[in-house]
Amino acid sequence: MPELPEVETIKNELLPHIIGRRVTGVTLFWEGIVRQPSVEEFCSRLIGQNITGVARRGKYLLFSLTSSEVLIIHLKMTGSLLVGQDSSEPPKYTRAIIHLDKDINIFFRDPRKFGVMWLVKDIDSVVGKLGPEPLEAGFTPQVLAQRLTNRTAPIKALLPDQTFIAGIGNMYADEALFAARIHPLRSGGSLSRNEMERLHRAIQRVLWSAIGNKGASVENYFRPDGTLGTAHFQFQVAHRLGGKSCPVCGTPIERIPIRNRGSYFCPKCQPQSPLSQNPPAPS
Numbered sequence: 075m076p077e078l079p080e081v082e083t084i085k086n087e088l089l090p091h092i093i094g095r096r097v098t099g100v101t102l103f104w105e106g107i108v109r110q111p112s113v114e115e116f117c118s119r120l121i122g123q124n125i126t127g128v129a130r131r132g133k134y135l136l137f138s139l140t141s142s143e144v145l146i147i148h149l150k151m152t153g154s155l156l157v158g159q160d161s162s163e164p165p166k167y168t169r170a171i172i173h174l175d176k177d178i179n180i181f182f183r184d185p186r187k188f189g190v191m192w193l194v195k196d197i198d199s200v201v202g203k204l205g206p207e208p209l210e211a212g213f214t215p216q217v218l219a220q221r222l223t224n225r226t227a228p229i230k231a232l233l234p235d236q237t238f239i240a241g242i243g244n245m246y247a248d249e250a251l252f253a254a255r256i257h258p259l260r261s262g263g264s265l266s267r268n269e270m271e272r273l274h275r276a277i278q279r280v281l282w283s284a285i286g287n288k289g290a291s292v293e294n295y296f297r298p299d300g301t302l303g304t305a306h307f308q309f310q311v312a313h314r315l316g317g318k319s320c321p322v323c324g325t326p327i328e329r330i331p332i333r334n335r336g337s338y339f340c341p342k343c344q345p346q347s348p349l350s351q352n353p354p355a356p357s
């Protein structure tokens with residue numbers, strides 16, 4: 075699934091093609107891709123609008139329009155947005171086309187059809203419950219510490235929770251925990267101050283590095299020009315199974331299910347500290 079670095083890359087690379095462009099038409103091959111309003115209203119209210127800006131919030135793309143409505147897109151598991159000419163053949167699995175002037179098309183490609191579009195006046199109706207943006211100045215080690223206080227859930231379940239922190243998914247949660255040397259099953263509230271600071275640094279470093287590498291093309295992620303990202307070549311533990319070993323200590327990478335998702339980690343570099351899991355009773 076595209077996570078923050080992938081969605082950020084898509085935003086950055088779409089922007090020069092579509093900023094200031096006018097929507098001239100909408101073609102839907104799969105009407106279920108429109109969540110709100112009705113398909114008819116979605117198309118009629120979008121057509122004729124100019125795109126005045128593109129932003130990202132968590133894993134959502136926000137397209138500002140002259141009508142002051144906002145087109146919101148979530149790519150979910152397998153979606154990508156490809157830029158092409160109006161005359162070009164839609165790529166396989168194209169579920170929607172947003173036609174723009176100057177002969178530009180945005181192709182919403184989505185093999186598994188989980189992707190969603192909204193057209194709304196109030197973005198908070200869609201993104202209002204998201205947690206803080208991990209790369210913004212307001213996300214300090216103190217903010218992370220505050221959000222972890224008394225949390226009993228495993229840290230690996232908290233990081234991909236979009237209400238806890240926005241934009242992180244399975245891949246970058248595994249990478250950040252490895253970089254911070256924290257076992258994925260440690261409860262959020264059990265992390266020491268030092269571990270929280272390491273985790274904060276690791277989250278930002280892992281995300282910035284992946285943005286620099288234009289996202290990870292593990293499965294079905296394409297940049298708007300159809301090329302792949304290279305961030306997955308830098309992965310230390312995520313998706314590294316089949317005899318792959320830890321790049322730091324050589325121990326085989328392990329995979330355990332946490333909340334139904336595979337978590338990759340190094341059992342030696344990320345020890346499960348029994349002391350911090352069950353602190354001794356005060357004497």
Ligand SMILES: [Zn+2]
Binds near residue numbers: 320322324325342344
């Ligand atoms: Zn290791």
